[in-house]
Amino acid sequence: MAEKQSLFNPGMKRKLLAVLRILLLTAAVVYLLIFISNTLLVDDQITVYFSTEDAQYLAAEQRDIIEDHDIYFQIMEELNKGPESDQLSATIPDEVELLDYDLEADTLILNFNLALRENHWGGSTGEILTIYSIVNSYTALKEVESVQILLEGQEVETLVGHLDLSRPLMYNQELVTDN
Structure with missing residues (x-):
């Protein structure tokens, strides 16, 4: 029986996970900046x-x-x-x-x-x-x-x-x- 081959090799998987982590972290930082600007910069x-x-x-x-x-x-x-x-x-x-x-x-x-x-x-x-x-x-x-x-x-x-x-x-x- 033929062995199933993975679409990504282990090196590609690590790179993809690193890119996803960076994107997730960037999205979290952008959300935090928007939240802070809306709460702290509200006209008082x-x-x-x-x-x-x-x-x-x-x-x-x-x-x-x-x-x-x-x-x-x-x-x-x-x-x-x-x-x-x-x-x-x-x-x-x-x-x-x-x-x-x-x-x-x-x-x-x-x-x-x-x-x-x-x-x-x-x-x-x-x-x-x-x-x-x-x-x-x-x-x-x-x-x-x-x-x-x-x-x-x-x-x-x-x-x-x-x-x-x-x-x-x-x-x-x-x-x-x-x-």
């Missing part, structure tokens, strides 16, 4: 927007985030705190709470309590600055393209009569100034 700040002194534009402030807290609630907490700079003014009325949110594709649906409307000081510019301080702050996140505003779970046509809220809103660069 958010951008929130407040009114300029003349109440005509929005200006950005950077805020540190707490990694294990919900970023969507953190943004609202920072907006509620108001600006750190004396050159900027708050845009969110007192007692406003973000009740919940839902991210559908790239549209973030924010559900606020009625204080957003009931405690608002009014005026078309005030309404625009309030809404776009919210919209611009949330659309600064890479996963959010647009923001839909709800009050107590209900769609609203407007906050105080000037800005159409019946559809999702996108970032508004025209309102933003460098401070």
